[in-house]
Amino acid sequence: MESTVTYEGDLNLKATELRLGLPGTDESEREKPMVPVAVRNNKRPLTGSTDESKSASCASDARDGDRETRPAAKEQVVGWPPIRSYRKNSFQPKKTEADPAGIYVKVSMDGAPYLRKIDLKLYKGYSELLKALEDMFKFTIGEYSEREGYNGSEYAPTYEDKDGDWMLVGDVPWDMFISSCKRMRIMKGSEARGLGSCA
Amino acid sequence: MRAEKIEMSEDEDRTVDLDGVTTSGGGGVAHGASSNKTLSCPLPCPDQVLENVLENVLVFLTSRRDRNSVSLVCKSWYRAEAITRSELFIGNCYAVSPCRAIERFRRVRSLVLKGKPRFADFSLVPPNWGAHFFPWVSAMASAYPWLEKVYLKRMLVTDDDLNLLASSFPGFKELVLVCCDGFGTSGLAAVASKCRQLRVLDLIDDDVMDDEVDWISCFPETGTCLESLSFDCVEWLVNFEALERLVARSPSLRSLKLNRHVSLGQLHRLMVRAPQLTHLGTGSFGLLDHPEQEVQEANLFQAFATCKSLTCLSGFRDFVQDYLPTIHPVCARLTSLNLSYANINAEQLKSVIYHCHKLQTFWALDSVCDEGLQAVAATCKELRELRVFPMDAREDGEALVSEVGLSAISEGCRKLRSILYFCQQMTNAAVVAMSNNCPDLVVFRLCIMGRHLPDHVTGEPMDEGFGAIVMNCKKLTRLAVSGLLTDKAFGYIGKYGKLVRTLSVAFAGNSDMGLKYVLEGCSKLQKLEIRDSPFGDSALVSGLHHYYKMRFLWMSSCKLSVQGCKEVAQRMPHLVVEVIRDGEETNEDAVEKLYMYPSLEGPRLDAPAFVTIL
Numbered sequence A: 001m002e003s004t005v006t007y008e009g010d011l012n013l014k015a016t017e018l019r020l021g022l023p024g025t026d027e028s029e030r031e032k033p034m035v036p037v038a039v040r041n042n043k044r045p046l047t048g049s050t051d052e053s054k055s056a057s058c059a060s061d062a063r064d065g066d067r068e069t070r071p072a073a074k075e076q077v078v079g080w081p082p083i084r085s086y087r088k089n090s091f092q093p094k095k096t097e098a099d100p101a102g103i104y105v106k107v108s109m110d111g112a113p114y115l116r117k118i119d120l121k122l123y124k125g126y127s128e129l130l131k132a133l134e135d136m137f138k139f140t141i142g143e144y145s146e147r148e149g150y151n152g153s154e155y156a157p158t159y160e161d162k163d164g165d166w167m168l169v170g171d172v173p174w175d176m177f178i179s180s181c182k183r184m185r186i187m188k189g190s191e192a193r194g195l196g197s198c199a
Numbered sequence B: 001m002r003a004e005k006i007e008m009s010e011d012e013d014r015t016v017d018l019d020g021v022t023t024s025g026g027g028g029v030a031h032g033a034s035s036n037k038t039l040s041c042p043l044p045c046p047d048q049v050l051e052n053v054l055e056n057v058l059v060f061l062t063s064r065r066d067r068n069s070v071s072l073v074c075k076s077w078y079r080a081e082a083i084t085r086s087e088l089f090i091g092n093c094y095a096v097s098p099c100r101a102i103e104r105f106r107r108v109r110s111l112v113l114k115g116k117p118r119f120a121d122f123s124l125v126p127p128n129w130g131a132h133f134f135p136w137v138s139a140m141a142s143a144y145p146w147l148e149k150v151y152l153k154r155m156l157v158t159d160d161d162l163n164l165l166a167s168s169f170p171g172f173k174e175l176v177l178v179c180c181d182g183f184g185t186s187g188l189a190a191v192a193s194k195c196r197q198l199r200v201l202d203l204i205d206d207d208v209m210d211d212e213v214d215w216i217s218c219f220p221e222t223g224t225c226l227e228s229l230s231f232d233c234v235e236w237l238v239n240f241e242a243l244e245r246l247v248a249r250s251p252s253l254r255s256l257k258l259n260r261h262v263s264l265g266q267l268h269r270l271m272v273r274a275p276q277l278t279h280l281g282t283g284s285f286g287l288l289d290h291p292e293q294e295v296q297e298a299n300l301f302q303a304f305a306t307c308k309s310l311t312c313l314s315g316f317r318d319f320v321q322d323y324l325p326t327i328h329p330v331c332a333r334l335t336s337l338n339l340s341y342a343n344i345n346a347e348q349l350k351s352v353i354y355h356c357h358k359l360q361t362f363w364a365l366d367s368v369c370d371e372g373l374q375a376v377a378a379t380c381k382e383l384r385e386l387r388v389f390p391m392d393a394r395e396d397g398e399a400l401v402s403e404v405g406l407s408a409i410s411e412g413c414r415k416l417r418s419i420l421y422f423c424q425q426m427t428n429a430a431v432v433a434m435s436n437n438c439p440d441l442v443v444f445r446l447c448i449m450g451r452h453l454p455d456h457v458t459g460e461p462m463d464e465g466f467g468a469i470v471m472n473c474k475k476l477t478r479l480a481v482s483g484l485l486t487d488k489a490f491g492y493i494g495k496y497g498k499l500v501r502t503l504s505v506a507f508a509g510n511s512d513m514g515l516k517y518v519l520e521g522c523s524k525l526q527k528l529e530i531r532d533s534p535f536g537d538s539a540l541v542s543g544l545h546h547y548y549k550m551r552f553l554w555m556s557s558c559k560l561s562v563q564g565c566k567e568v569a570q571r572m573p574h575l576v577v578e579v580i581r582d583g584e585e586t587n588e589d590a591v592e593k594l595y596m597y598p599s600l601e602g603p604r605l606d607a608p609a610f611v612t613i614l
Helices: A004-013 A052-073 A085-090 A093-098 A128-135 A172-182 B002-007 B048-058 B064-073 B073-084 B099-105 B116-123 B134-143 B157-170 B186-195 B241-249 B265-271 B298-308 B321-331 B346-353 B364-380 B403-412 B428-438 B463-472 B487-494 B512-521 B537-541 B561-573
Strands: A103-109 A116-119 A143-145 A147-150 A154-158 A166-168 A183-188 B088-090 B110-114 B149-151 B174-178 B181-184 B199-204 B207-210 B228-230 B254-256 B279-282 B312-314 B334-338 B363-366 B385-389 B416-421 B443-448 B479-482 B502-506 B527-531 B554-559 B575-580 B590-598 B609-614
Touching: A085 B254, A103 A128, A103 B416, A103 B487, A116 A128, A147 A154, B064 B073, B099 B134, B110 B134, B116 B134, B116 B527, B116 B554, B134 B157, B157 B181, B157 B186, B157 B228, B181 B186, B186 B207, B254 B265, B265 B298, B298 B321, B321 B346, B346 B364, B363 B364, B364 B385, B364 B403, B403 B428, B428 B463, B463 B479, B463 B487, B487 B512, B512 B537, B537 B554, B554 B561, B561 B575, B561 B590
Parallel strands: A103 A183, B088 B110, B110 B149, B149 B174, B174 B199, B181 B207, B199 B228, B228 B254, B254 B279, B279 B312, B312 B334, B334 B363, B363 B385, B385 B416, B416 B443, B443 B479, B479 B502, B502 B527, B527 B554
Antiparallel strands: A103 A116, A143 A147, A154 A166, A154 A183, B554 B590, B575 B590, B575 B609
């Protein structure tokens, strides 16, 4: 599971983010997966009785119960129905056409033999992106600060923007980043430290 | 083809004729390797001649259950069996360590290894839970230099692992990866270039990362031994020209499954080069972005007509209606047809299915509707396996198939052995009818997508339907239940489901009694996965007599507490009891996700922070 909360605080992105919303309005938290109705539902007193009439009334309770709870049950539960994600994702044919190729950028890491291509559209912000990079390349990114870049690790994530300049990931608001990022490179050592924010 | 069998009828463990590090009970613990039991010989120890004779006989024994029995006869037989076992089946990668397995079985040529619990497929297991291939491949690199085949399911495999595999086994022949992740096209490139004897490379439902490596170009230039190449799950473009040249220099190729980036025109070019194919995954079966490369329907029809050995067809990821008739020449020969990625309606299906008299395996989307299933029932009298998946995988989706389709199938396809059926509504009557009409059923998996839905005609729970299945289908080994179910249903399962090995339960039951009935009654139960059902600690404890015979138990969103799970862990020292935390729990005492399994090794050392082993 994500540890997004920690990251958001450290990156302090909200201060630099350009938004059209009124000051003081906050983005809504991503909805948590729906708590399954079954476990907390008080409406199902079925006791599995063998008595005919009782089970009939239980059944009608079930029916009424269903009608009443159906609207709530429309919220999707994690992993239900049990379809493999590969199959579920294959069924958005229109999505892939309207959304040509997402925003794919190459990511290389100093010292790693392989580079990866990732789709920036899969991530909602820097915290998710950085977590994904950590998992993919098996390293840790330090803590970000505007002044000093990434502290606490010898790696720093950088990207090349439309103008050909190499920038530190996190310097600009997320939306600006995904529209201008051409490729990424996870730098190591002193080169990374030299690339602090100049803003 | 073995790989095909494993994909299409994955439910049937018994079709995988491979061996296990198990006792004859089929559980995950190999008592023989470390137990204090003395295996006594009734006669004086046989001499070397007799052992040699025994070894020569045992090489022919392939069934792992038989082999497990053989190994229990006496020490001499145990040794002979161990040295002659060439196929090693590990149903749970944490049940035994690589070292221990290698210590006992010295001459293994083929490995089957399964990792994550099945509910990981439905996002119920957090990423990085485990099931690393690395310890296995690194141990085998030195122990089994003659290794030829590896089959992995739900394992975490990295590019480095694949590179190590490719570099360590000069005679390596077959790699099959099912529902694996952690690797990318770089890893595939290593396998393609270094495994010069490679015959099979099958990627099935894996999550393959894109490293922009042209792995298709990495196969040996002078010609390959390839018999099977499946990459329909790879979401990235492959170099088509290289693929065409590869097919041209692979005269043994029998099975080819393309991904959705291969167009009709490209498919045609490949088919022309490989008329000997028996299994074909057609890729998109559409035009994609280059209509100028469009193939004439007549030419594609001719290509299908030339494939005289084709018996198994799949793909159709973005199919174009007009081209569907081109497959008619092969329909009469088809034994397996997978349209489960094709949004095909009843009329379109009928035009094809009426020719498919020999069909034994059929996978489709519910877009074919009850009417399409009626057509299948009318024609496919040899049908053994049916899977109907939902186009719209939501609880309140449109009801495209229902009890009508199920009834039709049960009337028409009496030889049915395996069914997986997703629907929005069902009746007990249809399920009861199937139990009577299809007595050969081995696998019955019904998924009524709305949770707790009763019989939509009578309003009754679905107890009687599932009860009839376990009562009448005497060969049943795998069962998945759904809909509104009371403890009564579980009473039936416990009483009649004596051969059931795999049981999946979701949103069902009223009380602990439900689970108790199952644990006390189903003596052959090996794999039990339960979610969102009101079963608690007292039910959990009622299964202690049986857990060592099982491969695993999964329970999520039930009513378990840490106390209850701890008690089980204390009383069962060879059981690994994992509590998996999502970070969402508010109640510290409640166990949201429990995964437990017998193991010879004790708590695993690679457990991530969100897993607590009690």
